[in-house]
Amino acid sequence: MAAPPFPSDAHIGALPPHFWSAVLQRNNRFDGIFWYGVSTTGIYCRPSCPSRRPRPDRVRFFGTCEEAEAAGFRACLRCRPRAAGDPAAADVVAVCRRLAAAVAEGVEAADLSVAAVAAGQGLSDTTLHRRFRAVLGCTPAQFVESLRLTALRDRLRAGESIAEATYGAGFGSASRVYERSGAHLGMTPGAYARGGAGERIGVVVVPTPLGALLVAGTETGLCAVRLGDDAGALRADLAAEFPAAEVVEAEAAVQDWAAALAAYVAGERPWPRLPVDVRGTAFQRRVWEALREIPPGATITYRDLACRIGKPTAQRAVARAVASNPVALAVPCHRVVPAAGGTGGYRWGPERKARLLAGEAEAVTEDA
Ligand SMILES: [Zn+2]
Structure with a gap:
């Protein structure tokens, strides 16, 4: 595509x-x-x-x-594009253009005042927020964030170093990017709040030895991966969770990701490292990215995972982040096990977790 x-x-x-x-x-x-x-x-x-x-x-x-x-x-003679638009929308457009120009110049977040831009348009901060929500379905800050992430991605694609791209996109420091996007780790948040208008999500459900596997993604990466017994119920849950998004049948990329995950579940190929497009707090994303570093065949305890991300006392928060993983398998949360032994709980059923772990252990033994 x-x-x-x-x-x-x-x-x-x-x-x-x-x-x-x-x-x-x-x-x-x-x-x-x-x-x-x-x-x-x-x-x-x-x-x-x-x-x-x-x-x-x-x-x-x-x-x-x-x-x-x-x-x-x-x-066009049908839609008459020159006919007057909504004046509230016109204000939002004007502000969008000012913000876009500022981001294009690499103005840092700290130096870019949405309130000042609103005032330049003769609007209060509150009015501007309300109009943004009404017209675009996001806040001005989220709009700016999406501009920066787009600029960052374009600069990285153009071959700039992470440092150059980070400063060029106005993030100020690489750690800011890490906190805000994790883009250099291959994980980006949805540009807008999930469920927001206009987001396009491709979805497919494929059969696996562990039951129905729902795989959903944007053009950037996977946004939902779930296991269940009933394909219809999995689809209904997804649609309920992203009410304003356009949920469509998956196109080539998402189909490919689904095929890779299904083959992995069936033991026909190794665990695939796939792009993900998930929304979460900086903390959650750190946990999820750390999970992607646990190789197939290995497991980790909550305590060790907490240490791994430098938060040894945050075991409970780590456990919650593991449990809230939106992309099963792609972020291999099934590799986290209790220190006391056993395979522990799993959102998709302990039986499925046990079989995944057994399959991975077996594949590693075969390779050795
Ligand atoms: Zn037209």
Whole structure:
């Protein structure tokens, strides 16, 4: 799947990743926020246009109608993109552009005052927050955070070192990035609160020797991996948990991840280290990342895991973080066992945990 073009579109700066989803959903909340042009037709539209959805690689995003027209696109006769938008949305757009410009310049978080930007737009901080929530479904701070993470990812992809990319994206220090995103560890939080409008989650349920395996992911990585007896119930639970997201049948990447996990569960291939896109506190993410360092065939106690992340007295918090792992198998929380012996509890059933551990021990013995 081609990466959507918008994060680095020079006309509009970085945009939230859910803009493409807004087009797919014909989401009228985004009318007045951005416009899209289709290269094959030369026409530009508002997000809610009823016309057929374009292919993502044919789309360019614009922050104003003027920009679209300057780029040679004509206004669509069906959706009339020039018709006046919601003034509240226009304020949000103006603030988004100021924030995007500041982030593009690498202004550090500490030096970027959302309140000052709001005042520049003639709005109080409270009004701005309310409008952001209404129009974009996030706070200004979350918007800025998503811009920074996008900038960080783009810089890393462009070959910058972690230090360069970190400062360039305005994070100030590498430890800030670690706290906020863990991006250099291969784990990023969802750019917005999970369940927020516009997020697109691909899902598939595959049969395994341990029962039904639900695998769900965004384009960045896995966001839910669960085991159960009933595929329908697993799907229903997922949909309930992400009420505002667009839950669709998984495309190629998520299908591949599901196949890798299913083959691993069946003992047909080693444990796969897959990308994950999970939301959690900095503490939870440290625990989850530490779990990914425990090799298959090995186990760790809660106490040792607490020491491993430098919090030897935080065993209870560590246990809670382990229990709240949203991506079973991909973050191998089944490798945590009680110090007293035995395999201990497991959200998906102690029987499944015992079989996973036995399978991993056997695979390691075969390799030796
Ligand atoms: Zn249109």
